[in-house]
Amino acid sequence: MFIKNIIISGFRSYREQSFPDGLSPKTNVIVGKNGSGKSNFFAAIQFVLNDKFANLRAAERKELFHVGSGRPALSIFVEIVFDNSDGRLVIPGRAEEPEVRIRRTVGLKQDEFRVNDRKFSASDVHQLLESAGFSSSNPYYVVEQGKIVSLVxxxxxxxxxxxxxxxxxxxxxxxxxxxxxxxAETRGKQAQITESFRQLEKRLKELEDETAELKQFNEADREKKCIEYCIFHSEMESANETLQKLEEEWSEQAALFNKSEDHGEASEQKISEFSQKIAEISTAIARLESERTAVAKDLDVLTSKQAIVELDVNEAAGKFARNKRELEALVKEEQELTVSLERVVTDVEKKESLFRASEAAANKKASEVETQRKVLERLQERRNRTKLFKNKADRDKWLTGEMRKNEDLIEKSQQELDILRKEMERVHQEAIALSKQMSAPNLSTADVDQSLQDHEQRIKAALGKRDQLNQQRRQLWQTVHEQESVVQRLDEASRSAKHQWERAVRQDLRQGLQSLAEVLHELRNPVIAAAVHGPLIDLIEVVDGYKTAVEVTAGNTLFHVVVDSFDVSTTLLAEMNKRRKPGRVSFFPLDTCNGRPSDIATSPECSPLLSKVLCDERFKGVVAEVFGRTAVVASLETASAMVRKLQCDVITVDGDQLGRKGGITGGFIDKRNMKLPLREREKELGASLRAARAKLDGLCQEVATVEQRITEVLNELEALRNQNVSTELAADFRLRESRLIEDRQSRLATVKSNLAATKKAVESSIAAATETLRELKRELSDEFKSAWTPAEERRLEQLTEEVASARVASSAMEANALQLATELQLLEDTRRHVERRKAVVADRIRELGWSKHAGKIVDGEQAAVKAEFELLSQRLKSIDHNLDQDGRERQRLQSQLDALTSKRLGAARSLQVRKDMADKTQMQRSLLVQRREEALQKIRQLGVLPQGVAKFESASLGKLMYYLKAVNEKLKGLSHVNRKALDQHASLQEAMNDLTSQQEILTKELESIQELMDHLDAKKEETxxxxxxxxxxxxxxxxxxxxxxxxxxxxxxxxxxxxxxxxxxxxxxxxxxxxxxxxxxxxxxxxxxxxxxxxxxxxxxxxxxxxxxAPFYLFDEIDAALDAEYRTSVANMIARQSDECQFLVATFKTEVLDVSDKVLGIFFHNKMSRIQTISKEEGVRLLKQAALDDRKRMREGQ
CATH class of the missing domain: 3.40.50.300 (P-loop containing nucleotide triphosphate hydrolases)
Structure with missing residues (x-):
């Protein structure tokens, strides 16, 4: 096992550091300058493996973070990768891992260890390392700077x-x-047990004396129980006998009470029927009065309308007479204008022929005069130029200029002539367009009359349809008023029934059902809504005669809501609680309520109550849960027998209950407040009310349809009247348009004539300018003369005289033509005036012809109003007749109702007396039942009867009370007895045995602990x-x-x-x-x-x-103070031991460097340390450079 790699992120001077080629499993020598980060590298390893950094405060954590350029890190970590091929590190829950990574991550508020990406606690990592050979008792696998000195x-x-x-x-x-x-704890427990022994022994001696007294007390108490049992049994038998007598009396009173109640119910039924009839008649009277008010109001409106229509008719008649007189005068005037127009047209034609001939002669003469005048002017100008110019050159220059002027004049005149031609063409096209408009077909008087007549027929038909629909609407409104009365009556009855129902049902139950309905509406979940079937009372039907029995048996379970499953009920209750809905609601889940009815045979005296309740097949389990264990009988006598026979609950048809355990309940039941009949009546009235409202909605829809049709007819009438006006306006517009076109044509003819005259003048100007230009050119080609000859002068004088005489003749001819033109204009004005007047007269005649149709429409409106007035008058008479009949009928029914009410009050007082008697009997019966139950309860409280009861059974009640008094005196003398002495004695004895066992166990424990301590001492000395x-x-x-x-x-x-x-x-x-x-x-x-x-x-x-x-060792400059020969010895020893374990050695000497397997150089730049693998030669150079730097700093310090 050795360290393969070390990954450092953000730790002290190291920002990011790792060893891509890994570390040597033998000797790794770390070299670098002072302050380059060697100690930080060893601290990073200790940060993960050693307890040196176990408990870090916030300030200490902050000092571990790397401080350099760039954004500061939020957390740092050091990860050591071990080669675990020998399996020394065993991770719990995993097989042998060839490589183990231990990472420690520290943030400002974070400190966690991870081993192979699994989170470990610090203690878990410590135990893991100890199991691999890192002993906490031997911290010398890490030798830091100064540790050797401290050891010396x-x-x-x-x-x-x-x-x-x-x-x-x-x-x-x-x-x-x-x-x-x-x-020490065990010895303390031993002392406590010894003290407990002493106290228990003392208490046991006291309990032995108390036990003897307790035996005497128990004997007396047993005798007391026997006496009390006999007393209680006697009281119970007495109560049963009295109850039997009261049951017989109750049966007689119940029969009389039921009979009186039946009579009372019959009277109530009649009173209710009379009250209902009176209410219906009152409603009908109110409806008729309301209708009478409406009809009277409509009659007032029709009266006003009729007066207005009569005024319109009178006005139309007067207007028609005036129009007739005007029409006759206009027809006569039109005839006269036609004759006058013919005469004027003949005079215009004659005068126009004379004017044309005179004008042609005058124009011809004027043209000749103009030609001579121009010749004269040219000759005079030539003579003047001979005097004006001294030589030919001046003359030619002047002639050339005049020629240019004439050419410009000709060009301008030609342009003006083109403009005139275009304007004449435009006027011509406009005249053609006007002619086409005049030629378009116009409405004739016959067409307009036919159109107005058609409109008149359609208006008449529409008026008839309107009157028919108004009558239909009036009848429908009457039916609607009647139906509204029915709806109002049913609504009042329904509210009354609902009020009685709500008064009969507890408020919390009503609120609960209302809250449930609100929650279902708010959820809008069809699945949940389909799973809720409603309260039980709405899901069953009861055979007549058994409703009282069913209602008394079910009680408030009638309002339990039936749902599909228990989950649905839980969901609904949670939603109601979530919304804080008021009220109380209970549920019958169909998946849990599967009641099985008792085996009750049907007989003439008795039948199962379940057979009288009808329901859907799905709800039979719920109904059986409520009614399946109850039988129904006719009387209490039969009920008592059936309880003993069937061993089930029995109820009479009148609601008296007998429980199988002996309980009896019953008494007076006010059938007016019974929930089942009230619910049935509310449902019936609700259904009737919904049907009546549906019918009323249908009638209102029919009224809306009729009113829509009336609106359509009125719109049609308005449209026809507008069409009449439009037709008249269109005809009038056509006439006016024709007149305007004629005026426009007349103006265009005048413009055309003026344009032609202007054109002629321009053409004459062009001809004169052309002639002048020709003469100028001719004169330019002639020789220059300084003076005229006498012959030329004579010719000029002769021409002057001829022009003067021609002008006189031309003026006379122009005056004659002007006279004829003036006369022609007067005739033309007369003709236009006659034509204009004739057109106005014709237009007025057409208008008078169209106005007669308006009078016919007004007459039709008058007839319609009159017919409607007659119908409303008849309806008013019918309403008055019905009001009179209904009033008399209501008075008659009210008299009968008063008589029945008086009779009912007497019967009610008699019924109340019987009810009070029944209540008194019921109260006595309840008290007796209570006495019996108390006696029975006391017998039960006595528990199992001891022996010796038989000797007191034959004793009378007096003797029993005497015996009881004596026993009580005896018990009074033993009242100080400890009744738990026996139990306490047994309990203390058991405690003594337990303490003995504990004492033995503690003694063995003391011996074991002493042996362990001796063994530890010996083991310690041996180790x-x-x-x-x-x-x-x-x-x-x-x-x-x-x-x-x-x-x-x-x-x-x-x-x-x-x-x-x-x-x-x-x-x-x-x-x-x-x-x-x-x-x-x-x-x-x-x-x-x-x-x-x-x-x-x-x-x-x-x-x-x-x-x-240990598997590896960390030496930080251990050879710093050694002599050279000793450094070599230490280096050789490290080399020898590196075959067995790994060394990481930091040094400033070359001896260890010579025996190293890998050299790591540490470099420091920009506040950041960096470690990389270097060669031994580079390591030697780095050490020499470090030594030089140290000597340089020492010299600078000196």
Missing amino acids: NMSEEQRYQLIKDVAGTKVYEARRAESERIL VERTYKQVQYHFEEVFKQLVGVESCSAELHLVAAASTNKEEDPYAGARIRVSFGLGNPVSHLEQLSGGQKSLVALALIFAIQRCDP
């Missing part, structure tokens, strides 16, 4: 204690101390002697091997103690005498040199190690 300076007493520790005497001493403690001899032998042998001189010697002597007490240690110390071959042996080590002292200490350490070998 050790006193003889301390050295002897070291030998004892190596021998393992601490274990013996610990066991001896524990044995002494147990011995110390044996260890001393082994250490002495190995010390001498190792010393000789290290010194290497033949005459050297080493001795280890035990110094005897001055005291001769056997219990004390026979030795006081251990003395060392050594000789290095020169001079006398030395006993005082202070006389040796430092190297010799270290050698003696090492010899002793090696001797101890040979006595108690």
